[in-house]
Amino acid sequence: MHIKSVKLINFRNYKGIKVFLNSNLNIFLGENGEGKTNLLESLYIASSGKSFRTNKDKELINLNKNEAYVGVELVKEDTIKTIEIKLDNNKPKRIKINGIEQDKISDIFGVLQAVIFSPEDLKIVKEGPYHRRNFLDIEITQIKPIYKSILNDYSRVLAQRNNLLKVIPYDDKKRKLLFVWNKQLIELGTKIMIFRNSFVNRLIPISKEIHKSITKGEEVLDISYISSLNINKMDKNTIIKNFEKILLENENNDIEKGSTSIGPHKDDLEIKINDKDVRMFGSQGQKRTTVLSLKLAEIELIKQETEEYPILLLDDVFSELDINRRRYLVSRFKDIQTIITSNDDINTPHMDKIDKKTYYIKDGDILYSK
Numbered sequence: 140m141h142i143k144s145v146k147l148i149n150f151r152n153y154k155g156i157k158v159f160l161n162s163n164l165n166i167f168l169g170e171n172g173e174g175k176t177n178l179l180e181s182l183y184i185a186s187s188g189k190s191f192r193t194n195k196d197k198e199l200i201n202l203n204k205n206e207a208y209v210g211v212e213l214v215k216e217d218t219i220k221t222i223e224i225k226l227d228n229n230k231p232k233r234i235k236i237n238g239i240e241q242d243k244i245s246d247i248f249g250v251l252q253a254v255i256f257s258p259e260d261l262k263i264v265k266e267g268p269y270h271r272r273n274f275l276d277i278e279i280t281q282i283k284p285i286y287k288s289i290l291n292d293y294s295r296v297l298a299q300r301n302n303l304l305k306v307i308p309y310d311d312k313k314r315k316l317l318f319v320w321n322k323q324l325i326e327l328g329t330k331i332m333i334f335r336n337s338f339v340n341r342l343i344p345i346s347k348e349i350h351k352s353i354t355k356g357e358e359v360l361d362i363s364y365i366s367s368l369n370i371n372k373m374d375k376n377t378i379i380k381n382f383e384k385i386l387l388e389n390e391n392n393d394i395e396k397g398s399t400s401i402g403p404h405k406d407d408l409e410i411k412i413n414d415k416d417v418r419m420f421g422s423q424g425q426k427r428t429t430v431l432s433l434k435l436a437e438i439e440l441i442k443q444e445t446e447e448y449p450i451l452l453l454d455d456v457f458s459e460l461d462i463n464r465r466r467y468l469v470s471r472f473k474d475i476q477t478i479i480t481s482n483d484d485i486n487t488p489h490m491d492k493i494d495k496k497t498y499y500i501k502d503g504d505i506l507y508s509k
């Protein structure tokens with residue numbers, strides 16, 4: 140799978156461009172604030188229906204306009220597919236796939252798979268559990284689009300249960316309504332935990348192998364899924380029974396706090412290098428390499444699942460990698476369409492054999508270089 144072209148109208152600082160991409164490596168160079176990340180953002184939106192840096196669609200529309208358009212042509216299984224997104228300051232966004240308007244934004248999942256690695260992703264290894272759950276959720280959705288609707292339902296049920304918990308201290312009769320939300324919370328939460336556990340179990344050997352290669356065997360990466368129910372070797376029925384039991388045991392505590400203390404919304408990932416927690420003990424370089432290993436492992440998982448490589452978007456991270464890591468990445472480029480943005484020219488001798496195109500971005504305009 141590869142993107143053939145991208146057309147942007149009034150998208151952030153792009154007034155109107157159409158750029159044809161190379162099926163292998165694409166390097167977009169430009170000074171700060173010229174529109175490099177905006178371009179990657181538009182491709183990411185074509186893949187997931189939403190931005191990786193804002194939840195507010197209005198921010199994506201050029202400040203002086205009311206509407207914006209993102210159109211992507213891709214080649215998949217030797218046929219051309221199109222994805223079009225129309226953003227409007229006064230209406231919800233609309234999506235067309237192959238010219239047909241879709242009812243739901245989630246219909247976009249699975250058409251174009253993309254894995255992005257941006258400086259923001261360092262949060263996965265630097266900050267709190269939310270970022271690791273978010274990583275899991277984004278990546279699982281790419282492989283199993285149904286997962287997204289289960290997540291949305293779970294969030295809705297969790298919010299309803301928490302609302303009820305806050306009311307019970309003032310109206311104890313409402314306590315008996317908890318079982319309605321508990322049942323749904325357990326059902327949806329169990330599905331989420333099973334998805335996450337199976338994803339992590341598949342991610343572990345691949346990321347371990349990649350990390351070992353990148354670091355020339357010097358570092359051993361270990362990842363484990365941390366769930367409040369410790370589900371690892373449990374079957375579905377046992378998870379349900381345990382979830383029910385612990386939810387009941389914590390009921391008074393939950394009412395006191397006005398929030399639900401167990402469930403997949405508390406999950407985390409433990410990430411270690413050479414037996415030490417990366418978050419606490421990892422150097423900046425080790426953290427960056429860990430995220431790179433996770434992202435490259437995700438690419439392999441998507442390939443296993445869909446039989447096609449996703450596209451790889453590297454936002455301003457290539458120049459931060461040392462020569463070994465760059466060399467390793469370049470060795471992977473030959474099978475994957477990659478789009479790199481950078482301030483500096485990142486051409487290195489290893490790139491000579493790679494089929495590539497370089498572009499310059501200047502104030503929302505794109506110039507081909509070679």
Ligand SMILES: Nc1ncnc2c1ncn2[C@@H]1O[C@H](COP(=O)(O)OP(=O)(O)OP(=O)(O)O)[C@@H](O)[C@H]1O
Nearest residue numbers: 151152171172173174175176177198199200201202
């Ligand atoms: N809705 C919008 N309308 C018009 N311009 C916008 C909008 N949103 C962002 N911009 C402009 O886009 C530019 C930022 O683009 P982008 O984030 O892609 O920069 P970049 O080239 O990746 O820079 P850096 O190298 O600093 O990361 C800024 O000049 C900003 O003012």
